[in-house]
Amino acid sequence: MKLTDLPDSRGHFGPYGGIFVAETLMAALEELRVEYDKARNDPAFMAEFEYELKHYVGRPSPVYHARRLSEQYGGAQIYLKREDLNHTGAHKINNTIGQALLARRMGKKRVIAETGAGQHGVASATVAARYGMECVVYMGAEDVIRQAPNVFRMKLLGATVVPVSSGSKTLKDALNEAMRDWVTNVESTFYILGTAAGPHPYPMLVRDFQCVIGRECLVQVPELTGRQPDAVIACVGGGSNAIGIFHPYIPYDGVRLIGVEAGGSGVETGKHAASLSAGTPGVLHGFRSYLMQDENGQIIETHSISAGLDYPGVGPEHSYLKDTGRAEYVPVNDDEAMAAFHDLCRFEGIIPALESSHAVAHAKKLAPTMKKDQIILVNLSGRGDKDINTVAKATGLTL
Amino acid sequence: MSRIGQTFTALKAQNRKALIPFITAGDPGKGLTVPLMHALVEAGVDIIELGVPFSDPMADGPVIQRASERALANKVGLKDVLAMTAEFRKTNTTTPVVLMGYANPVEHMGYEAFAQAAKAAGVDGVLTVDIPPEEAHGVADVFKAHGIDPIFLLSPTTPESRVEQVTAVAGGFIYYVSLKGVTGSASLDTGEVARKLAMVRAHCSLPVGVGFGIRDAATAEAVARIADAVVVGSRIVHEIETAPENEVINRVKHLVQDLRRGVDAASK
Numbered sequence: 001m002k003l004t005d006l007p008d009s010r011g012h013f014g015p016y017g018g019i020f021v022a023e024t025l026m027a028a029l030e031e032l033r034v035e036y037d038k039a040r041n042d043p044a045f046m047a048e049f050e051y052e053l054k055h056y057v058g059r060p061s062p063v064y065h066a067r068r069l070s071e072q073y074g075g076a077q078i079y080l081k082r083e084d085l086n087h088t089g090a091h092k093i094n095n096t097i098g099q100a101l102l103a104r105r106m107g108k109k110r111v112i113a114e115t116g117a118g119q120h121g122v123a124s125a126t127v128a129a130r131y132g133m134e135c136v137v138y139m140g141a142e143d144v145i146r147q148a149p150n151v152f153r154m155k156l157l158g159a160t161v162v163p164v165s166s167g168s169k170t171l172k173d174a175l176n177e178a179m180r181d182w183v184t185n186v187e188s189t190f191y192i193l194g195t196a197a198g199p200h201p202y203p204m205l206v207r208d209f210q211c212v213i214g215r216e217c218l219v220q221v222p223e224l225t226g227r228q229p230d231a232v233i234a235c236v237g238g239g240s241n242a243i244g245i246f247h248p249y250i251p252y253d254g255v256r257l258i259g260v261e262a263g264g265s266g267v268e269t270g271k272h273a274a275s276l277s278a279g280t281p282g283v284l285h286g287f288r289s290y291l292m293q294d295e296n297g298q299i300i301e302t303h304s305i306s307a308g309l310d311y312p313g314v315g316p317e318h319s320y321l322k323d324t325g326r327a328e329y330v331p332v333n334d335d336e337a338m339a340a341f342h343d344l345c346r347f348e349g350i351i352p353a354l355e356s357s358h359a360v361a362h363a364k365k366l367a368p369t370m371k372k373d374q375i376i377l378v379n380l381s382g383r384g385d386k387d388i389n390t391v392a393k394a395t396g397l398t399l
Numbered sequence: 400m401s402r403i404g405q406t407f408t409a410l411k412a413q414n415r416k417a418l419i420p421f422i423t424a425g426d427p428g429k430g431l432t433v434p435l436m437h438a439l440v441e442a443g444v445d446i447i448e449l450g451v452p453f454s455d456p457m458a459d460g461p462v463i464q465r466a467s468e469r470a471l472a473n474k475v476g477l478k479d480v481l482a483m484t485a486e487f488r489k490t491n492t493t494t495p496v497v498l499m500g501y502a503n504p505v506e507h508m509g510y511e512a513f514a515q516a517a518k519a520a521g522v523d524g525v526l527t528v529d530i531p532p533e534e535a536h537g538v539a540d541v542f543k544a545h546g547i548d549p550i551f552l553l554s555p556t557t558p559e560s561r562v563e564q565v566t567a568v569a570g571g572f573i574y575y576v577s578l579k580g581v582t583g584s585a586s587l588d589t590g591e592v593a594r595k596l597a598m599v600r601a602h603c604s605l606p607v608g609v610g611f612g613i614r615d616a617a618t619a620e621a622v623a624r625i626a627d628a629v630v631v632g633s634r635i636v637h638e639i640e641t642a643p644e645n646e647v648i649n650r651v652k653h654l655v656q657d658l659r660r661g662v663d664a665a666s667k
């Protein structure tokens with residue numbers, strides 16, 4: 001099977017992906033798979049999705065030549081795909097609109113979501129308000145504190161935010177709790193999963209909804225430069241923004257695809273969230289993929305300055321892209337991401353999300369090794385307003 | 400015939416139903432699990448379900464989640480659970496032991512290596528909650544090749560079309576989850592369960608156990624009237640959680656004796 005034809009009918013990307021859930025959810029996942037299959041072949045559904053992306057989200061998002069940053073870094077020209085300019089400030093909304101339209105099509109009046117940094121929670125609360133649905137967002141108790149402004153935004157949008165105090169009190173525990181809610185309320189409720197992970201068909205449908213990012217780039221970059229980029233860089237937590245920009249480029253052999261994981265305090269310290277760079281395959285949250293786990297197969301706590309990358313697994317398609325060599329994955333540490341954050345603020349007047357700053361930080365390493373007429377495309381997946389408290393704290397400043 | 404099969408055959412001959420308690424290995428303490436298993440047998444249980452602690456117990460409610468967290472804090476992993484089973488087998492060679500847990504610890508050990516070690520330890524059945532039949536090809540065969548029964552769940556949301564698919568790979572007994580939701584959920588509609596069990600039995604010759612929502616002798620009796628086995632988890636784990644450590648064994652024994660009376664009342 002060609003890489004672009006994956007997953008197979010049971011949701012496998014090579015040995016990864018699949019459906020690893022308790023029996024209670026099997027019927028709901030089958031219903032979702034069947035309904036999504038109809039929806040994506042329904043011109044009316046796709047037309048409404050595209051209409052919403054254009055008029056509600058503000059797509060297409062621009063590709064921007066970061067001239068001063070490129071000059072500063074020396075070497076390749078850096079272009080930014082401006083997902084930070086989307087409504088709600090990140091790529092997450094592309095997916096939540098798609099899934100909310102599916103929920104409406106399936107007659108579900110209640111949606112639930114998990115969130116780490118709060119971006120997916122906000123995007124879910126937003127579409128729930130837009131389509132008149134009840135919305136419950138599960139969020140790790142630690143993250144509720146770290147990302148207070150986003151908690152307030154979700155509440156303004158009418159959502160109920162439930163802090164999750166089990167386990168490590170972060171994204172993975174929020175996901176466990178959302179799954180438990182879904183198992184309990186499976187008939188009335190649609191689970192809007194936030195990243196290209198989870199049991200089939202989620203990794204596929206989230207990717208499909210996010211692929212608008214890469215498809216736009218395929219047109220926009222040649223319009224600006226006359227050709228396709230030499231490298232595409234995106235940050236990878238669960239990996240939805242990365243798969244969204246990578247996937248349309250998979251057939252373009254000359255384009256390097258580079259995913260950047262959260263190296264935290266450094267992969268060698270063990271305090272990181274780089275499951276592809278330093279993890280091993282296993283089963284968590286309904287799918288098989290690279291995971292951060294100990295010698296007993298228990299999931300270990302991850303560390304990253306960026307809540308959105310603080311996750312012990314990664315979408316299954318990335319695991320397969322890594323094994324096949326079509327994409328490369330590298331870690332970037334907290335301090336490198338922080339430096340790139342400040343670079344983009346000062347040289348381009350753009351405050352990036354700390355997640356996206358990881359991708360910029362890798363461009364900073366890669367650009368000087370390339371020629372001045374070469375092109376790096378960085379997916380700037382979100383804006384950084386939500387991170388100003390974290391940045392102030394890390395740099396010893398008070399707001 | 401496996402130890403699980405023999406147990407059900409013997410019970411049937413006596414016109415009795417099985418009582419299957421669940422405890423999490425390593426909760427409340429590493430040294431208490433084997434004494435608890437023996438106490439359960441003394442209180443009259445037929446099969447023991449031993450929970451393998453996992454960091455992310457997605458299908459469990461708060462009570463069993465906390466048991467898993469306590470066991471992990473006691474540094475109990477899959478290898479320890481196998482060692483506990485082997486210890487239990489030194490003095491009990493008749494009561495079947497079923498390990499219940501999530502895929503990843505088993506996957507990490509390797510299915511073949513796990514099946515060998517589990518058989519050697521005296522494990523009779525394995526239920527990995529998050530491996531449905533669709534992903535079990537290979538896994539169930541490996542277990543069966545080592546004489547371990549692969550146990551699978553059916554739920555109220557399982558359509559009739561799937562039941563045969565599940566029972567085709569299953570061994571030992573079928574575990575029917577009587578409620579939607581996670582372990583420890585609310586109340587039980589035995590009429591609804593009975594209707595569903597009739598449908599399951601039409602497709603399946605294995606004994607059917609029912610779990611979720613059983614909390615006392617009365618609910619145990621009601622379920623024993625319609626099922627081949629009564630599975631009780633959260634209620635027992637709750638007792639373990641709330642009892643002072645030196646009273647855990649007696650309190651659990653007391654509770655299980657009461658459940659046993661309920662189950663046996665159904666046979667009278």
